[in-house]
Amino acid sequence: MDIYSKRLPTVKQLQYFIAVCEARSFRGAAEKLNISQPPLSIQIKDLEEKLEVTLFLRNSHNVVLTKEGEELKSRVASLLTDLCSITKAIKSNNVEKAIIGTTKTLSFDFIPYFKLFFSDFSDETEIYKHNYTSKELLTELQKENIDFALVSDYQTRDANENSLLIYQEPMILVLPISHPCSQHERVDLNDVTDLPLFWFKQYMNPAFYDQCERVFKTLNYPIIRRAELADNLSMLLEVALGKGMMLLPQSMAQAKVEGVVYKKLIENQYTNLSVDIYLIWRKNLKMRPINEAIIHYFKNE
Structure with missing residues (x-):
């Protein structure tokens, strides 16, 4: 038998076979493949x-x-694994x-919203590997x-x-477990002003620094x-x-350090102390299909 033989199984038949193997039932395999059971059996x-x-x-069970x-x-x-790898490699090269x-x-990686995006666009995007600030x-x-x-x-966003x-x-909010507020479900910053706050310099992120200052000025x-x-580990x-x-x-x-607890702030502080994340693209960016798809993805989320 050669590679052109009509007696060779099709890829679809092999996929269906593996689906039944994994599901250990024809009904489960049909659900996995999103088809009805009769064509699977055929x-x-x-x-x-x-x-x-x-x-x-x-048998029936x-x-x-x-x-x-x-x-x-x-x-x-x-x-099938090799076929997937070949298909992905050829697609990626083109x-x-x-x-x-x-x-x-x-x-x-710990934000489901972005984790899903990078998964959906894994074949069409490349992450810039440098550990850069926004600026x-x-x-x-x-x-x-x-x-x-x-x-x-x-700050210069149009x-x-x-x-x-x-x-x-x-x-x-990250607190020592010894602090009384570590037992609260949500913490008011007014109740933890006895502790110094590890904080960044204004020039590192001016807009967010000023946003936080507006909240801090409302405290007693x-x-x-x-x-x-x-x-971060040294500070933790x-x-x-x-x-x-x-x-x-x-x-x-995310880091689990003995003696440390992570707590949400009370609602108004939780809402006002949030980091705005923007998608920015080059002004002269050529609107290829993939670029349009990325912008469309975030516009419609």
Whole structure:
């Protein structure tokens, strides 16, 4: 038998076969494939006739692979995996990818909204690997090193031109577990002004700094500031010792450190202390289908 033989199984038949193997039922496989059960049964029967073997032993309740079915399963799974890899590689080689820079302010992998986007566009996009701030990413846009940027500080934004406000990330309060407020479901900043706050310099993110200042000025007592340390882990360890507190974007509040708790703020502070995330694209960006699709995706979310 050669590769042109009409007696060879089709890819569809092999996909249906694997679906039945995984579901261990024809009904489950049909649901997985989003088809009705009769065409699935027809394809499996045709596959068995082409191979001249019985692949499944079945009754009204159970489906069991025969010895021949087990042998076919291991080979077909590998074959289909290779076919997927080949298809993806060829497709990737022929697609001019959109390059996207993401600000280091947030951990986009922990935000379902962005995780879904990057999954949906994985074949058509490339993440700019540099660990840049929003300000640095805007410079990269001007240099045309990237096509899009996801940034958190964009003071010169023109609402009618090459930008969209696409997400607002709330801030989470990080407290030592020894503090009385660590037992509260939500915390009022007025109740934690006895702790110094690790805080960034204004020049690092002027717009967000000013946004936070407006909230801090409404408190009954001023918040004492401590200069940020070199990294979050060092500050978390200081918080665990009761030497301060932190405000972190929700997606960055993932590290599990003994002696530290993460708490939501009371509603008005939770709402007003949020990080605005913008999608920005180059002004001279060529509107290829992939670029239009990315902009359309966020406009319609």
